[in-house]
Amino acid sequence: MLDFSAIDFETANSYRGSPCSVGLVKVRDGVVVDSRYWLMRPPESASGFSPFNVSLHGITEEMVATSPHWKEVLPKILEFVGDDTIVAHNSGFDIGVIRYACAADNFEWPELRFLCTMVLGRRAYALPSYRLPFVAEAAGFVASNHHHALADAEAVVGIINGMASAAGVRTVGDLATAHGVCVGRMQSGVYKGSVCTLGGGSGRLLAPEAHLDADPDGYLYGRVVVFTGALMSMTRQIAWDAVAKAGGSPEANTTKRTNVLVLGDFNPANLRPGATYSGKTRRAFDLQAKGQDIELMTEADFLRVLEGDDLIPVRVETRGSKAPLSAPTAESSRCRS
Structure with missing residues (x-):
C-alpha cells in the first residue's frame, strides 16, 4: 500500500534548526486522508527572522509570537507521522x-525513516532544475503557493503518487528501490541520509568528461571543486558530474589547484575558532593562510549555484585566519526547493 506522511518546514533564518512553520499530509493507499499545518516559535538560540526568509514564506516574528514553541509542536508531528516513512523534497534540509x-x-533526535523526492527526481528525470515545482510538474502535479509548508507537502504527495504510478509500484520502499535510492533513517546519535545507492566513495569516483557547452559565465565554470563530508541530496559521483556539466573540474583532494570546497552536511554556525574540521577543510585553511583563494560553501550553496544563482561570499574568522564561506543569510537558507 502507498502509505506515507509528507512533510515540509519553513525556517526563520539561515540556521537550519529555526523552524517557524510545518506542513504535514498523511496518505493511505495513495489518497490523502489527513493534514496539519502549524506556525511555531523557533528555538530561542535561533529565533531571529531574516528578511530573505520572510520574503520567501511571508511569516514574520510577530505572526508566531503567540504560537507554541517548536519543541511543543515536535511531539504533535511525531504523533501525526506515527510509524510512517516521512517523505520530503530535499530530506537533508x-x-x-x-x-x-x-x-x-539540547535533546535527542527522534527515531524516523524518510525518503527524499529531490534524490528520486534526479534519478527519474532529466530536468533543468530539481526544485520542487519542476519535479512536481514532471510527475504530473502542478504545485502552487510554493514556500507555504502545507502546499509544499501536498506537492510532495503529488510527486510520490506520480512516480509510483509511472514505476508500477505500491509502496514507498519499492519506489525507492526502483530508482536506486535508499530510505534514510535517524535515531539518537545515528543519521543515514536518503541518497542514491549506486556508486561508491571517492576512491571509486570516475572523472567526468568536460562539457564544452557549459556556460562560461556560470559560477563554477573553470573552477576546481572538492567535496568533504556526506552529501545529503546526491551521491558524490552525481555531484562530480554536476560540476563537470557546469564547466568546473571536480577533484578528490584539497590542493593548490582548489578553488571551491563544498562542506557536506555542515552547519555554517560551526565554522568558528576551535571547531573540529575534516582533513580537507584544515588543508584549505592552511592554503588560505598562505594566500590561496579558496571558497568554502555549504551543500545548500552548491545546489543553489547549480541552479544558476549567485552567492555573495562572506569571511568568517577561524583559527587566526579569515575563511570565506558563502553567505548563509540568504543563499543557504532555502535553496533546497
Whole structure:
C-alpha cells in the first residue's frame, strides 16, 4: 500500500534548526486522508527572522509570537507521522531542521525513516532544475503557493503518487528501490541520509568528461571543486558530474589547484575558532593562510549555484585566519526547493 506522511518546514533564518512553520499530509493507499499545518516559535538560540526568509514564506516574528514553541509542536508531528516513512523534497534540509533544532534545545533526535523526492527526481528525470515545482510538474502535479509548508507537502504527495504510478509500484520502499535510492533513517546519535545507492566513495569516483557547452559565465565554470563530508541530496559521483556539466573540474583532494570546497552536511554556525574540521577543510585553511583563494560553501550553496544563482561570499574568522564561506543569510537558507 502507498502509505506515507509528507512533510515540509519553513525556517526563520539561515540556521537550519529555526523552524517557524510545518506542513504535514498523511496518505493511505495513495489518497490523502489527513493534514496539519502549524506556525511555531523557533528555538530561542535561533529565533531571529531574516528578511530573505520572510520574503520567501511571508511569516514574520510577530505572526508566531503567540504560537507554541517548536519543541511543543515536535511531539504533535511525531504523533501525526506515527510509524510512517516521512517523505520530503530535499530530506537533508527538512530532517535537518529537526536535527539542528533538537541540537539547539539540547535533546535527542527522534527515531524516523524518510525518503527524499529531490534524490528520486534526479534519478527519474532529466530536468533543468530539481526544485520542487519542476519535479512536481514532471510527475504530473502542478504545485502552487510554493514556500507555504502545507502546499509544499501536498506537492510532495503529488510527486510520490506520480512516480509510483509511472514505476508500477505500491509502496514507498519499492519506489525507492526502483530508482536506486535508499530510505534514510535517524535515531539518537545515528543519521543515514536518503541518497542514491549506486556508486561508491571517492576512491571509486570516475572523472567526468568536460562539457564544452557549459556556460562560461556560470559560477563554477573553470573552477576546481572538492567535496568533504556526506552529501545529503546526491551521491558524490552525481555531484562530480554536476560540476563537470557546469564547466568546473571536480577533484578528490584539497590542493593548490582548489578553488571551491563544498562542506557536506555542515552547519555554517560551526565554522568558528576551535571547531573540529575534516582533513580537507584544515588543508584549505592552511592554503588560505598562505594566500590561496579558496571558497568554502555549504551543500545548500552548491545546489543553489547549480541552479544558476549567485552567492555573495562572506569571511568568517577561524583559527587566526579569515575563511570565506558563502553567505548563509540568504543563499543557504532555502535553496533546497
